[in-house]
Amino acid sequence: MMSMCMMAMTASAFTMPQSASFRKPTFLSMSDDSVKLGIIGGGTVGGGIVEILQSKESYLQQLTGKTTQVKTICVRDKSKPRDFQIPEGCSITEDTSSVLNDDDIDIVVEVMGGTTLAKDVIFTALSNRKHVVTANKALIAECLPEIEAHITSVNEGSSSPVQFQYEAAVCGGIPIINSLQSDYPGDQITMIAGIINGCTNFMLTGMDRDGLSYDEALSQASDLGYAEADPTLDVGGFDARSKLKILMRLAYGLDVDEEDISCRGIQELTKDDYEYAKKLGGTIKLLGVAESLGDGKISGFVSPCYVSNADSLSSVNDATNAVEISSKNLERTTYIGQGAGRFPTANSCVNDIAAIAKGDTTESPFNPPSEGAKFVQQYDSVFYLRLKYRDQVGITRECGEICEKNGVSIHSILQNPVTSKSNAAFVIITERVSNTAMKKVVADLEGLDWMKGPAFCMPVLRPDWM
Amino acid sequence: MMSMCMMAMTASAFTMPQSASFRKPTFLSMSDDSVKLGIIGGGTVGGGIVEILQSKESYLQQLTGKTTQVKTICVRDKSKPRDFQIPEGCSITEDTSSVLNDDDIDIVVEVMGGTTLAKDVIFTALSNRKHVVTANKALIAECLPEIEAHITSVNEGSSSPVQFQYEAAVCGGIPIINSLQSDYPGDQITMIAGIINGCTNFMLTGMDRDGLSYDEALSQASDLGYAEADPTLDVGGFDARSKLKILMRLAYGLDVDEEDISCRGIQELTKDDYEYAKKLGGTIKLLGVAESLGDGKISGFVSPCYVSNADSLSSVNDATNAVEISSKNLERTTYIGQGAGRFPTANSCVNDIAAIAKGDTTESPFNPPSEGAKFVQQYDSVFYLRLKYRDQVGITRECGEICEKNGVSIHSILQNPVTSKSNAAFVIITERVSNTAMKKVVADLEGLDWMKGPAFCMPVLRPDWM
Numbered sequence: 001m002m003s004m005c006m007m008a009m010t011a012s013a014f015t016m017p018q019s020a021s022f023r024k025p026t027f028l029s030m031s032d033d034s035v036k037l038g039i040i041g042g043g044t045v046g047g048g049i050v051e052i053l054q055s056k057e058s059y060l061q062q063l064t065g066k067t068t069q070v071k072t073i074c075v076r077d078k079s080k081p082r083d084f085q086i087p088e089g090c091s092i093t094e095d096t097s098s099v100l101n102d103d104d105i106d107i108v109v110e111v112m113g114g115t116t117l118a119k120d121v122i123f124t125a126l127s128n129r130k131h132v133v134t135a136n137k138a139l140i141a142e143c144l145p146e147i148e149a150h151i152t153s154v155n156e157g158s159s160s161p162v163q164f165q166y167e168a169a170v171c172g173g174i175p176i177i178n179s180l181q182s183d184y185p186g187d188q189i190t191m192i193a194g195i196i197n198g199c200t201n202f203m204l205t206g207m208d209r210d211g212l213s214y215d216e217a218l219s220q221a222s223d224l225g226y227a228e229a230d231p232t233l234d235v236g237g238f239d240a241r242s243k244l245k246i247l248m249r250l251a252y253g254l255d256v257d258e259e260d261i262s263c264r265g266i267q268e269l270t271k272d273d274y275e276y277a278k279k280l281g282g283t284i285k286l287l288g289v290a291e292s293l294g295d296g297k298i299s300g301f302v303s304p305c306y307v308s309n310a311d312s313l314s315s316v317n318d319a320t321n322a323v324e325i326s327s328k329n330l331e332r333t334t335y336i337g338q339g340a341g342r343f344p345t346a347n348s349c350v351n352d353i354a355a356i357a358k359g360d361t362t363e364s365p366f367n368p369p370s371e372g373a374k375f376v377q378q379y380d381s382v383f384y385l386r387l388k389y390r391d392q393v394g395i396t397r398e399c400g401e402i403c404e405k406n407g408v409s410i411h412s413i414l415q416n417p418v419t420s421k422s423n424a425a426f427v428i429i430t431e432r433v434s435n436t437a438m439k440k441v442v443a444d445l446e447g448l449d450w451m452k453g454p455a456f457c458m459p460v461l462r463p464d465w466m
Numbered sequence: 467m468m469s470m471c472m473m474a475m476t477a478s479a480f481t482m483p484q485s486a487s488f489r490k491p492t493f494l495s496m497s498d499d500s501v502k503l504g505i506i507g508g509g510t511v512g513g514g515i516v517e518i519l520q521s522k523e524s525y526l527q528q529l530t531g532k533t534t535q536v537k538t539i540c541v542r543d544k545s546k547p548r549d550f551q552i553p554e555g556c557s558i559t560e561d562t563s564s565v566l567n568d569d570d571i572d573i574v575v576e577v578m579g580g581t582t583l584a585k586d587v588i589f590t591a592l593s594n595r596k597h598v599v600t601a602n603k604a605l606i607a608e609c610l611p612e613i614e615a616h617i618t619s620v621n622e623g624s625s626s627p628v629q630f631q632y633e634a635a636v637c638g639g640i641p642i643i644n645s646l647q648s649d650y651p652g653d654q655i656t657m658i659a660g661i662i663n664g665c666t667n668f669m670l671t672g673m674d675r676d677g678l679s680y681d682e683a684l685s686q687a688s689d690l691g692y693a694e695a696d697p698t699l700d701v702g703g704f705d706a707r708s709k710l711k712i713l714m715r716l717a718y719g720l721d722v723d724e725e726d727i728s729c730r731g732i733q734e735l736t737k738d739d740y741e742y743a744k745k746l747g748g749t750i751k752l753l754g755v756a757e758s759l760g761d762g763k764i765s766g767f768v769s770p771c772y773v774s775n776a777d778s779l780s781s782v783n784d785a786t787n788a789v790e791i792s793s794k795n796l797e798r799t800t801y802i803g804q805g806a807g808r809f810p811t812a813n814s815c816v817n818d819i820a821a822i823a824k825g826d827t828t829e830s831p832f833n834p835p836s837e838g839a840k841f842v843q844q845y846d847s848v849f850y851l852r853l854k855y856r857d858q859v860g861i862t863r864e865c866g867e868i869c870e871k872n873g874v875s876i877h878s879i880l881q882n883p884v885t886s887k888s889n890a891a892f893v894i895i896t897e898r899v900s901n902t903a904m905k906k907v908v909a910d911l912e913g914l915d916w917m918k919g920p921a922f923c924m925p926v927l928r929p930d931w932m
Contacts, residue, residue, distance in 0.1 A: 186816030350652030
């Protein structure tokens with residue numbers, strides 16, 4: 001995946017000059033008839049940006065009223081061959097200060113990835129009053145509030161504020177950042193639900209449609225370059241959680257510590273779960289979900305979820321991503337598209353460059369939370385609970401007792417005909433209950449002797465039977 | 467539907483001063499700390515705008531750095547009660563010149579509908595150097611190039627150009643105008659396919675899911691206010707065609723005479739078609755489709771289309787709209803949301819107001835076509851052809867001969883068991899052929915004596931068997 005390639009570039013081979021940080025701000029130099037770019041990172045995305053800028057040169061000039069010129073590209077290793085044509089007059093350097101200290105450069109495009117040197121680059125560029133465009137999801141998830149505070153201080157009292165854009169950081173081919181910044185100023189977002197990790201969606205599609213096992217699906221995803229070398233970031237839900245955190249910031253103006261967002265990956269899913277999901281008329285997707293619960297309470301989690309076939313998200317397959325925004329004015333709007341890849345990501349960077357060149361502004365782009373908004377761990381949902389068990393009498397009664405004790409109402413129980421008495425599975429669908437009550441139910445069930453392995457519990461997105 | 471309510475207001479009860487047009491342009495008066503609005507139209511959408519501006523007042527101030535004040539609302543009949551609270555200090559008038567000639571007013575919001583008086587209002591407002599926000603689909607479809615030429619002349623040599631925004635004109639709850647203006651400057655759009663009429667999608671959903679007849683579905687749509695008084699604009703595809711024309715302008719920079727876009731409504735669809743669509747693994751949707759065919763050729767049509775269940779558009783049901791944009795960089799991005807209604811439409815107007823107040827610009831927002839781009843009537847597609855017939859021998863041979871004669875290859879033939887020899891139906895799926903060849907096949911078939919009624923032919927969107 002794209003984010004992978006960029007992560008791999010985190011190494012410290014770029015030279016960061018000691019003296020580059022926090023130069024005296026100078027007046028922004030963007031001249032009336034040209035915009036000069038310094039691109040830091042000459043890999044997949046950097047090359048895509050150069051190619052798009054070349055192929056759309058005359059249109060971008062018409063749109064922005066300015067020529068867009070790539071003046072300098074900073075790479076880790078100048079001697080490495082590039083898979084794109086270096087623009088005429090563009091110099092290649094290994095020294096970030098050639099970009100950051102060049103008064104001629106108006107916009108710094110950070111596509112090197114990583115969160116250490118990239119952070120220095122972005123902070124220094126902003127200090128030096130350069131606009132910044134970045135595709136760096138990890139950095140945005142980790143440092144957005146810090147970057148914003150820095151921008152505020154840099155822009156204080158300036159009549160030509162520097163701009164900071166990061167459309168490419170979440171779902172490369174879906175303009176979700178732009179939409180959250182531009183399409184909701186008059187609205188109130190009530191819920192976000194997104195398929196925001198391409199690798200796991202590819203795997204789950206294979207498990208559902210082609211009946212693949214988890215290991216077969218992961219192996220296919222790795223072969224196609226969708227999975228990271230250590231796929232835990234994908235399959236454990238952590239990549240999705242970073243993106244959810246950014247979306248929550250944009251939708252609710254809320255900064256949440258990533259660790260506080262509960263995160264369940266797809267590792268526990270089995271073929272049984274897909275069989276039961278089909279029976280229920282739906283499928284299973286790994287979703288990042290955030291919801292405004294009223295009174296300023298915002299919940300959020302990453303988890304596999306049961307999704308009905310009537311829902312648009314159910315037909316978002318393979319490595320495709322989707323984000324569904326529910327809001328007071330618009331009811332529900334869904335954006336489906338490519339999550340990563342050279343050209344989707346580069347395209348988003350070019351949009352950001354064009355918007356800055358046009359003079360569009362991005363200050364205060366957040367939908368603010370209600371007064372006293374806070375992140376809460378507890379939320380209500382209908383849950384799907386799958387239990388593997390050794391068949392014996394009294395199981396249904398014991399399940400019923402445990403649910404009742406914890407205040408969990410059962411909506412229905414599904415059980416395929418038992419083919420092996422020593423290893424069978426059944427599924428409980430609850431009414432709308434709290435996740436904390438469900439945790440207690442799971443803990444109590446797991447203490448029983450007929451249980452085989454852990455129980456698997458996931459939320460049901462908008463049950464169509466309710 | 468929303469567009470209906472607005473159409474109904476076309477009447478000439480608003481007063482248009484004879485002297486209002488083409489006043490000497492004055493310097494744009496938008497002061498640093500406030501934006502003053504004049505809203506023309508106090509109906510469903512106008513009221514929604516006022517309500518949103520009130521409820522989000524402090525956020526909009528934070529976002530734009532300015533207070534937003536509704537100074538004047540112009541209505542047809544002052545004595546009519548309003549379903550919204552008139553803002554403090556806002557005057558109500560029946561005279562458009564109270565808005566158009568008020569130097570204090572920065573932005574004119576046209577939500578009266580119609581294409582005669584509304585056109586005058588917009589032209590005069592622009593002449594008087596006011597920014598304009600409109601929700602008027604019919605006017606944009608009819609006059610966008612003329613409006614743009616007027617804006618160019620008004621803005622000539624000005625350092626603070628007036629802005630013109632119309633997000634609400636197409637698919638109220640889907641930010642498709644903003645997206646086409648902002649997200650594709652580095653891209654090339656290859657195809658647009660959209661479910662862009664809520665009434666017909668509601669009807670087709672009922673016919674597919676609930677097995678309703680055409681008449682039952684239309685009656686339900688009328689009862690719920692989705693259909694216009696004369697539903698021909700909806701069911702005949704003409705409303706969708708107006709929207710497709712606007713989308714083609716934004717995607718390809720091409721002005722097409724609406725009459726040149728072939729337009730087939732949903733009136734010929736029968737239960738047979740839904741049965742066959744289900745057999746094929748899909749459903750039927752009324753789509754507006756435009757495609758770049760290479761060499762600058764752009765095709766476009768409105769027609770029912772077979773859509774596979776694997777496609778996101780297949781699960782867009784009821785009055786929901788969707789637009790799918792295929793492009794070189796992003797592959798395919800799909801936007802799904804509400805097509806109309808008070809708050810979706812008003813929300814789009816408020817986004818436009820906020821963007822103007824922020825100082826964002828909208829000049830040259832089109833993805834230009836390649837050199838020598840032109841609209842063409844001919845396109846290639848896989849087609850679904852349904853024939854009703856009186857059973858007799860030789861039918862398959864005759865169909866085969868006619869297809870062969872016109873160069874149409876047959877992919878497959880579907881036929882349910884014949885229950886009535888005098889009134890049966892079968893379906894031919896073609897290979898990828900030209901629409902003109904299909905027209906000849908249909909004409910030839912309709913001359914045969916075993917045919918019962920006209921043949922029904924529709925394109926297949928991206929056949930999943932190819």
